[in-house]
Amino acid sequence: MEHMIRLDELTKRFPGQLAVDSVSMDIPEGEIVVFVGPSGCGKTTTLKMINRLIEPTSGRIFLEDEDVTRINADRLRRRIGYVIQQIGLFPHMTIASNIATVPRTLGWDKQRIAERVDELLELVGMDPEAYRDRYPKELSGGQNQRVGVARALAADPAVMLMDEPFGAVDPITRERLQNEFLRLQDEVNKTICFVTHDVDEAIKMGDRIAIFGDDHGIQQFDTPEMILSHPANEFVEDFLGSGAALKRLHLRRVREVALTAWPAAGVAEDRDTLREKLEDSEQSFLLLLDEQRQPVRWVSRRDLERGEGRMADRGLPVAAIIEPHATLHDALDEMITSNVGCAVVVDREGAYQGVVDIDPVMTAVNTLRAELRERLAVGSWHAVPTETVEEGTS
Amino acid sequence: MQALGEFLARRWPQLLELAVEHLLLVLTAIVLATFIGVMIGVLVYRSAALSSLATAMTATILTIPSLALFGLMVVWVGLGDRSAVIALTAYALLPIVRNTVTGLQGVDPAVNESAKGMGLSARARLLRIDLPLAWPVILTGVRVATMLIVSIAAIAAYIGAGGLGNWIFDGLARRGSVVAMPLIISGTLGVVAVAFILDGFYIVVGRVTTPRGIRD
Ligand SMILES: Nc1ncnc2c1ncn2[C@@H]1O[C@H](COP(=O)(O)OP(=O)(O)OP(=O)(O)O)[C@@H](O)[C@H]1O
Ligand SMILES: [Mg+2]
Numbered sequence: 001m002e003h004m005i006r007l008d009e010l011t012k013r014f015p016g017q018l019a020v021d022s023v024s025m026d027i028p029e030g031e032i033v034v035f036v037g038p039s040g041c042g043k044t045t046t047l048k049m050i051n052r053l054i055e056p057t058s059g060r061i062f063l064e065d066e067d068v069t070r071i072n073a074d075r076l077r078r079r080i081g082y083v084i085q086q087i088g089l090f091p092h093m094t095i096a097s098n099i100a101t102v103p104r105t106l107g108w109d110k111q112r113i114a115e116r117v118d119e120l121l122e123l124v125g126m127d128p129e130a131y132r133d134r135y136p137k138e139l140s141g142g143q144n145q146r147v148g149v150a151r152a153l154a155a156d157p158a159v160m161l162m163d164e165p166f167g168a169v170d171p172i173t174r175e176r177l178q179n180e181f182l183r184l185q186d187e188v189n190k191t192i193c194f195v196t197h198d199v200d201e202a203i204k205m206g207d208r209i210a211i212f213g214d215d216h217g218i219q220q221f222d223t224p225e226m227i228l229s230h231p232a233n234e235f236v237e238d239f240l241g242s243g244a245a246l247k248r249l250h251l252r253r254v255r256e257v258a259l260t261a262w263p264a265a266g267v268a269e270d271r272d273t274l275r276e277k278l279e280d281s282e283q284s285f286l287l288l289l290d291e292q293r294q295p296v297r298w299v300s301r302r303d304l305e306r307g308e309g310r311m312a313d314r315g316l317p318v319a320a321i322i323e324p325h326a327t328l329h330d331a332l333d334e335m336i337t338s339n340v341g342c343a344v345v346v347d348r349e350g351a352y353q354g355v356v357d358i359d360p361v362m363t364a365v366n367t368l369r370a371e372l373r374e375r376l377a378v379g380s381w382h383a384v385p386t387e388t389v390e391e392g393t394s
Numbered sequence: 395m396q397a398l399g400e401f402l403a404r405r406w407p408q409l410l411e412l413a414v415e416h417l418l419l420v421l422t423a424i425v426l427a428t429f430i431g432v433m434i435g436v437l438v439y440r441s442a443a444l445s446s447l448a449t450a451m452t453a454t455i456l457t458i459p460s461l462a463l464f465g466l467m468v469v470w471v472g473l474g475d476r477s478a479v480i481a482l483t484a485y486a487l488l489p490i491v492r493n494t495v496t497g498l499q500g501v502d503p504a505v506n507e508s509a510k511g512m513g514l515s516a517r518a519r520l521l522r523i524d525l526p527l528a529w530p531v532i533l534t535g536v537r538v539a540t541m542l543i544v545s546i547a548a549i550a551a552y553i554g555a556g557g558l559g560n561w562i563f564d565g566l567a568r569r570g571s572v573v574a575m576p577l578i579i580s581g582t583l584g585v586v587a588v589a590f591i592l593d594g595f596y597i598v599v600g601r602v603t604t605p606r607g608i609r610d
Contacts, residue, residue, distance in 0.1 A: 051511060053507070053510060053511055073513075074513045074514070074515050075513065076513070077510070077511055077512060077513030078512070078513035079513075080511075080513075082508065082511035082512060084504060084507060084508060084511070086502075086504035087504065087508070088502065088504035088505045088506075088507055088508030088509070089505075089508070090505060090509070090523060090527075091502075091505070091527070091607045091608050092526050092527055092605040092607045092608045093605070093607065094607070101509075101512055101514070102512050102513065105512075105513065105514060105518065135605075135606055135607030136607060137607060148508075151512075152512075161511075
């Protein structure tokens with residue numbers, strides 16, 4: 001199998017409205033391809049043609065080298081996970097029944113379905129015991145979105161289609177869901193088509209990005225690096241907007257950089273030990289951790305010396321906390337809002353891992369630039385499959 | 395009043411019998427009307443034009459005076475239960491068809507899209523998603539239809555279908571006699587009682603058949 005999905009000159013014409021104009025695309029197995037572009041450019045229509053919720057006017061769709069343009073649509077859809085912005089959980093069914101929908105349709109036995117449901121709930125970070133018998137209205141928006149993803153993954157489809165899946169949640173939840181999803185993708189390794197109209201989200205999520213234009217065709221289809229460094233035309237350049245250098249920070253994840261060692265100590269340790277730890281370091285703040293090693297407070301020397309009260313009430317709260325999956329862009333964002341000028345990295349369980357400060361961010365900016373220059377110098381970007389349209393029409 | 399008390403004390407068992415007859419007549423018609431009405435609703439709800447057509451037609455049935463419709467049924471089908479059930483079923487259709495259409499059209503489009511996107515067949519979507527979600531609204535229609543035909547069913551006695559209408563018509567026929575008033579009043583009260591019982595029954599049915607996730 002050469003490509004998981006192949007679109008061959010797909011066109012959709014609604015009565016009096018061209019929606020998608022001859023889109024061709026090869027999507028390699030295990031990659032996240034993001035469709036991005038202005039409103040009305042045909043992203044959703046293209047996505048829905050892949051699972052034939054919209055039948056193409058012309059062109060062909062291949063899934064695992066099989067021409068699926070004319071096969072039974074219901075059976076095709078059971079092989080493809082589908083997640084939409086409004087989620088569309090079935091309100092009259094429990095979370096477990098929602099997730100079990102496709103396996104039940106495929107005739108799995110009860111035991112296997114129950115096991116799969118629990119496995120998926122854990123995969124999306126929800127306690128099966130607590131959630132499997134609840135109803136969608138008893139969950140928060142973010143939790144419902146996780147269930148939507150679990151439901152789409154239920155029968156282990158090779159392909160997932162996601163239409164602005166994180167578009168309806170607040171920015172903080174969105175960032176968390178994005179990071180969780182990327183971590184999950186590391187485990188499940190699906191081929192994913194992901195629609196968004198947020199450039200930052202596209203750069204962060206995409207192994208490859210397809211930029212759609214106002215002409216309902218693809219302006220550029222390439223890796224985020226190449227799109228940022230070599231926009232195919234003026235349209236793409238305008239669409240990316242300013243701050244391409246800053247956006248490049250989305251290309252590096254926190255776990256890829258060396259964390260700064262920072263003095264940290266248990267909140268229960270005695271004051272002299274704490275003071276010693278702080279003095280042995282070059283920093284002016286000490287990070288206090290609770291019994292689960294979760295960060296709780298920043299304390300300065302003065303906070304240690306003075307003040308009555310419990311250690312856990314002194315100093316400043318720890319605001320900027322990120323997971324290793326976050327991008328350096330997220331980290332920078334957090335850093336700016338932090339009291340101490342750095343972001344605390346924690347693992348899945350929330351336990352302290354280390355700290356990112358501005359240095360690795362600066363280093364990343366420089367190396368990214370250097371890498372690109374080097375690649376351009378030897379012309380190796382030609383090796384990266386690119387598919388670009390001639391000068392934009394806009 | 396005293397006459398009524400004595401009358402009831404004496405003929406209580408007969409009243410009960412008629413009430414049961416009445417109840418069965420109504421329930422038979424309602425079960426039929428629910429099947430037919432939901433089926434019509436399912437067939438038309440996707441098209442606005444067909445939906446208004448179905449509502450208009452079932453509404454037209456309601457404008458036929460009940461005596462006239464029962465009369466027509468006697469001509470076509472003959473005297474007895476069968477005619478009464480057919481006529482009552484026809485009367486019960488409007489609320490059921492209308493609420494089925496409203497209920498099905500009210501299903502969240504996102505729910506429909508995700509169900510379709512997951513590869514549920516049209517049949518599975520209807521039976522497992524759309525109808526269960528529309529069910530509370532449909533049930534309300536069934537309840538309204540029931541209240542409507544409980545009183546119309548009294549007139550069915552006129553064509554020999556039995557029920558509490560028997561006493562009302564008896565009372566009318568014996569105008570002037572001592573039993574006329576007690577007959578009419580207890581027949582009428584019986585109809586009201588049957589309506590109350592059915593209403594309570596629907597509240598229970600509603601509780602039991604509405605999944606927790608869509609109860610308010
Ligand atoms: N069912 C339809 N009938 C007619 N025109 C449609 C239909 N669906 C979409 N269109 C049109 O096709 C074009 C592409 O729509 P599409 O939904 O694919 O855009 P999109 O890129 O997903 O936009 P957005 O970012 O706003 O979601 C638009 O001009 C839209 O108005
Ligand atoms: Mg869209």
